[in-house]
Amino acid sequence: MWRHIASNALTLFIVLLFLIGGAVVWGSGQYSATGPLTQAICLRVESGSNMRIVSNTLDKQNAVTSPTIFRIGADYSEKAGQLKAGSFLVEAGASMEQIIDQITTSGQSTCGTEVVYRVGVNSTTVLVRELDPATNHFVEIALFNPSEEDAPVAYVEVKEQADTRYRAAIAEGVTSWQVVDALNNLDLLGEDYGDLPTEGSLAPDSYEFDPGDSVASIIDRMSASQSRILANAWENRAEGLPLASPEEAMILASIVEKETAVADERRQVASVFVNRLNLGMRLQTDPTVIYGITEGEGVLGRGLRQSELRRETPWNTYVIPALPPTPIANPGRAAIEAALNPDDTDYIFFVADGTGGHAFATTLDEHNRNVARWREIEAERAAN
Known part of the structure; x- marks a missing residue:
């Protein structure tokens, strides 16, 4: 009798092992398989959040097949405690494994709201925009000139959000004085920059920064970039x-x-x-x-x-x-x-042609004709 009971128990144990093994294999497959999301979304992870909250959010947006497997996968990969706050672009079909890698690796937001301080030749403007995950294009929320207008409510609100991203977009053709003046007047940056960089030494580009960064940290990045660009161009001249x-x-x-x-x-x-x-x-x-x-x-x-x-x-x-x-x-x-x-x-000559471009010439006579035509265009515009 006891031998029969022991035999049945062993059989049951083996069956359970197979069932558990099968469940593990199935769960592992679900964890790394293509996810159910049919359209990209922007996943916002609040500061102080946890994997349970994130998994439930993803489940409501139909981005995971099982919030439980999502949490087990995070625990098994020892990433449950590495959750980062921010806004993360989750692509259509992203697996649970890929999503966990996104939200635990860098902590750098890849979607959501962005504030761009555009330093131009004639003025500095502030653009508030938000990435539309469905189209992967930004939608403008607000645009204003801080030297002429009060900050709109949208700008004030996004500045209070921890996952808002910031960047300084420097236009080609600005002077070093314009760059330093604009950045020193940017309320989100820390210590002002006291010196004036050598003219031409700053690479116009878009530079992401965090609130509290010093102006010098951006200037240094611009200078290093321009040095690399010039060295490469000189080498290939x-x-x-x-x-x-x-x-x-x-x-x-x-x-x-x-x-x-x-x-x-x-x-x-x-x-x-x-x-x-x-x-x-x-x-x-x-x-x-x-x-x-x-x-x-x-x-x-x-x-x-x-x-x-x-x-x-x-x-x-x-x-x-x-x-x-x-x-x-x-x-x-x-x-x-x-x-x-x-x-x-x-x-050896050129003059504006009225289209935004220029008319070029090799002789003075040809150039004089181009100049005469440009003056006619100017007169016509003045008359209108």
């Missing part, structure tokens, strides 16, 4: 350029940056200035005259006077015979590469 050093290349690049915002003609504009340097001609470019007046501190805000075109300053290329002594702005990568790899042309 065209042969025979009338540029003696990377510093001269940066000066030319800054002029190209200020002369055109049309990407397709940067190399043509650069070719004009290279041809003029090779011929010993003055560059005769208005942006250098403007820099001689403002020295990069703000915007001139009006047209140039004839007296200013004749006034001798270190940057007035209508007067000085070559490049000015310093860059006149911080050029972007494209302008730097254009200055060091210009188009092969015979152009």
